[in-house]
Amino acid sequence: MRIDADRGAAVRNNARMRISARADYAVRAALQLAAAEDAGPLKAEAIAADQDISHKFLEGILGDMRRGGLVQSQRGGNGGYWLARPAATISVADVIRCVEGPLVSVRGERPPDLSYTGPAESLLTLWIALRASVRDVLGVSLAELAAAKLPAGIVALADDPEAWTNP
Amino acid sequence: MRIDADRGAAVRNNARMRISARADYAVRAALQLAAAEDAGPLKAEAIAADQDISHKFLEGILGDMRRGGLVQSQRGGNGGYWLARPAATISVADVIRCVEGPLVSVRGERPPDLSYTGPAESLLTLWIALRASVRDVLGVSLAELAAAKLPAGIVALADDPEAWTNP
DNA sequence: TGGTTTTCCTACCTGTTCGCTCGGTTTCCC
């Protein structure tokens, strides 16, 4: 009579730091543009094919990046997209913020807007530290990432074999 | 004729590392329990009042924590909740994972399940580093946090005044 | 001048999650 098998843990497979498809695609597209820096504009269609992204969806993302001032574009026969600034001056954080807003929020608000009482008083400090840490990692530039030359600090973090294991 | 005022940036106020109400409440409740360690059980109602959380909503969260083995409970007149293990052995990450699943995911998958091609090849390493960094910060224990005795590394991160400013 | 290519824009769609609320059912202790 064991219907108990799948008890407990009402499957919540959402993660808190969730890099959405949108953000992931944006970064990958930006990396393609970085790799093709001063080699002329890249067409959305080509990026979509290379990175296996829905073309129309990607167009929307590139539009956000253009409005955010990260890329520029040109229509017509030999048009396309290119980075508005050198790849070395654009960080992954810039890209994500551009298409998704703030990197870190707590209950929809930015950490400095919160206040905690009682034993939770230091919680704010923790969220701030978390944000600083995320900013630090995502501060890596498109140029570094596209060239596979990550800063030592990042490499050190990823070098720990434990970092590659799931909970 | 300036209707342009609020152009660009089609208001996406969601953040990528979003600590949900659920997670925030869970940690705060856990901190109350940590502060009341070996002082008898705490009622959900009392925690809710202290931390200004909807009582019924909190009950659901505490239920998750019980099923996850983080807290224990007792019904009846002088019942309530208490931590199942010493506060020094429970991390904030434990609490968040318990009520919300994995800390970090990319497009709904855990980082090690992904693969990238072309100029995006090092992106996986970056996500792994990000996860390691988040794990590190959230590895702080309830005991440390409730006592406002954060590890030096965390304090150092939060000490930078820039960490407190928004983008 | 017209045709092609590409970006650009607006609207829509389906499923899921978030943050709750409500109403009850057990279990515990006195």
Add this chain to the structure above:
DNA sequence: GGGAAACCGAGCGAACAGGTAGGAAAACCA
């Protein structure tokens, strides 16, 4: 047995995620 709690599940409105569809506007070509 009577209160006081913890438990359980359903439901609900709003927002978001991850797209799709269809066309208009610009740049270039012949």
